[in-house]
Amino acid sequence: MNGKTQALLLKILFILFAFNTLTLCIYFTAHYKTSSSSSPHRKPTSENRFPFPENRHSSKPWPILPSYLPWSHSSTVPLRSCEAYFGNGFNRRVDLLKPNLAGKLAGWFRCWYSETLASSICEGARVRMWPERISMSRGGERIEEVIGRKEETELPKFRDGAFELDGGDTVVGKERVLADEKFLNGFVPAGEIQSHTMRALFGSFRVVSGNDFECQEWIEEPVVLVTRFEYANLFHTITDWYSAYVSSRVVGLPNRPHLVFVDGHCKTPLEETWKALFSSLKYTKNFSAPVCFRHVIFSPLGYETALFKGLTEGINCHGGSSHELWLKPDVQKTARLSEFGEMVRAAFGFPVDRQVERPPSIHNVLFVRREDYLAHPRHGGRVESRLTNEQEIFDSLQNWASNHRECKVNLVNGLFAHMSMKEQLRAIQDASVIIGAHGAGLTHIISALPKTVILEIISSLFRRPHFALIAQWKGLEYHAINLSGSHADPNVVIEHLLHIMTSLGC
CATH class of the missing domain: 3.40.50 (Rossmann fold)
Known part of the structure; x- marks a missing residue:
C-alpha cells in the first residue's frame, strides 16, 4: 500500500468517525432538550430527578459505534420496514400515568408500542418492587447447587401489587390497577407465547397514593428489568441481549443502564456478557425488602425480536x-x-x-x-x-x-x-x-x-x-x-x- 492510499484511507476513517460522533451529539442534545422541556419545574432535590438521575458516575458510557444510527419515536418509520423490525419502530406512545406538571412529586408510566413487532417497551418513574410478592427460586446459584430443579419454579409468578407506582395525589383511598385487560390486549398481546411473563408483570402493577409510597432502598440510576426463558442457549440469550439493548436506546438512556433479572435462573457463563454490555447486574431476590426505582425500563421478551420472529415471518431484510x-x-x-x-x-x-x-x-x-x-x-x-x-x-x-x-x-x-x-x-x-x-x-x-x-x-x-x-x-x-x-x-x-x-x- 503506497503513501497516498494510506493517507486517503486515514482521511476516510477520520470522516466516518467524525460523522458518527456528530450524529451522537446531535441526537442526545435534541433528546435532552425535549426531555427538559417536558419536565416539571421543581427544585433540584433528590426526589425530583425526571426522568434521569443527576449522578451517573457508576454507569458505563455508550461506546462510539461506526454503524450507529439515531433511534427515534418517529411515526415516519414505515410499518414492517427493516428499521421497524429491528427496533426503530416503537413509535406509538401511550401514557398510563402522566407526569404531574403541577409540581407535586409523583411517578409516571408510559409505553412505546411497535405495530410491526406487536410489542411494547415500557418505562416508569418512582416504581416500587416487592420481591416477596414474586414467587420464584432465588436465582444466581451455581448450577451444581440446583441440579434437578424444575423450570416452573425459576419463572416468576406475580401477586397483585408486586410492582407499585407512586400516584401522588391522583389516588385517593384504595389503590387502582395500572394496566387493565384492554391495555394488555392492545399493547402487550400474548401472541404465541404460552407464559408471557411481562404481560403478567404489568397485570400485577398497582397505582398507590403518594402517602403510602415509601422506600428504604432507592436505585438512583436507570435500570432495565429483564425476564429470561432459555438463558443457557446462546441464540435465545442473544435475543434477550438485543431486546435489552434496543430498550435502552429507544428510551434514550444517556449511559448503559443497570440490570435486574426478574427470574430465578442459576448462573451460566453467558452472564459474563450481560455484565460487559450493561453497567451492573442483580437478581430480584437479591433484594430482601421493597426497592424503589427512580427510572425503570421493562425490556420485551426476546421472543418478540426480529431475531426470533424472522424464523417464521420471513423478514426480507439485508x-x-x-x-x-x-x-x-x-x-x-x-x-x-x-x-x-x-x-x-x-x-x-x-x-x-x-x-x-x-x-x-x-x-x-x-x-x-x-x-x-x-x-x-x-x-x-x-x-x-x-x-x-x-x-x-x-x-x-x-x-x-x-x-x-x-x-x-x-x-x-x-x-x-x-x-x-x-x-x-x-x-x-x-x-x-x-x-x-x-x-x-x-x-x-x-x-x-x-x-x-x-x-x-x-x-x-x-x-x-x-x-x-x-x-x-x-x-x-x-x-x-x-x-x-x-x-x-x-x-x-x-x-x-x-x-x-x-x-x-x-
Whole structure:
C-alpha cells in the first residue's frame, strides 16, 4: 500500500468517525432538550430527578459505534420496514400515568408500542418492587447447587401489587390497577407465547397514593428489568441481549443502564456478557425488602425480536452500510445488527472504530465445535449431535490447511464451551471464514467483521434458517452444505472451503 492510499484511507476513517460522533451529539442534545422541556419545574432535590438521575458516575458510557444510527419515536418509520423490525419502530406512545406538571412529586408510566413487532417497551418513574410478592427460586446459584430443579419454579409468578407506582395525589383511598385487560390486549398481546411473563408483570402493577409510597432502598440510576426463558442457549440469550439493548436506546438512556433479572435462573457463563454490555447486574431476590426505582425500563421478551420472529415471518431484510442508510434510507436494508455486533465487541474492549487488519496471505478458518456441557439444572450434560463425524471433518480440514500452498491457512479449533466469552469473540473477529454445523455457537456471527464468510453444515434433521438469516441481515457472504442425513463427506466440505478461499484471493 503506497503513501497516498494510506493517507486517503486515514482521511476516510477520520470522516466516518467524525460523522458518527456528530450524529451522537446531535441526537442526545435534541433528546435532552425535549426531555427538559417536558419536565416539571421543581427544585433540584433528590426526589425530583425526571426522568434521569443527576449522578451517573457508576454507569458505563455508550461506546462510539461506526454503524450507529439515531433511534427515534418517529411515526415516519414505515410499518414492517427493516428499521421497524429491528427496533426503530416503537413509535406509538401511550401514557398510563402522566407526569404531574403541577409540581407535586409523583411517578409516571408510559409505553412505546411497535405495530410491526406487536410489542411494547415500557418505562416508569418512582416504581416500587416487592420481591416477596414474586414467587420464584432465588436465582444466581451455581448450577451444581440446583441440579434437578424444575423450570416452573425459576419463572416468576406475580401477586397483585408486586410492582407499585407512586400516584401522588391522583389516588385517593384504595389503590387502582395500572394496566387493565384492554391495555394488555392492545399493547402487550400474548401472541404465541404460552407464559408471557411481562404481560403478567404489568397485570400485577398497582397505582398507590403518594402517602403510602415509601422506600428504604432507592436505585438512583436507570435500570432495565429483564425476564429470561432459555438463558443457557446462546441464540435465545442473544435475543434477550438485543431486546435489552434496543430498550435502552429507544428510551434514550444517556449511559448503559443497570440490570435486574426478574427470574430465578442459576448462573451460566453467558452472564459474563450481560455484565460487559450493561453497567451492573442483580437478581430480584437479591433484594430482601421493597426497592424503589427512580427510572425503570421493562425490556420485551426476546421472543418478540426480529431475531426470533424472522424464523417464521420471513423478514426480507439485508445488511447495509449505516452511512449509506443515513444518506438514503432503504426499507429493505438495516445496519442494526452490525451496530449491535459492534456493541458486543466494544463491551469486551475490542476496537470497533477500525477494522482488524488481516494479511492477505494469511487466513484464519474458525471451526465452531459442538461440545458436551451442563447447560441447565435439567440437562444431562450432553449436546445433541448435528454432525456425527465432526472430528473426522476437523481432522481432514486440518490436514488440508497444513498442505495448502497458495496462502497460509490457520484452522482454529473453536471449542467455545471451554473458552471465555472474550476468547470466543476474539476468535470470531480474527476469522476470515467461520465454519460449523448448525448450532447455537454460530450465533456469534452477529459480531463478525463485514468481510467474514460463513459456511454452515446443515443436517437434514436441523434444516433451520437461523444463521442464514443473521448473515443476510448482517450483509455477510453465506454458504451452506445441506446433508441428506447428519454425516458429511470431508471432500465435499474441503471443496466448498477451497472455493471460498479462492474468492478471498488465496
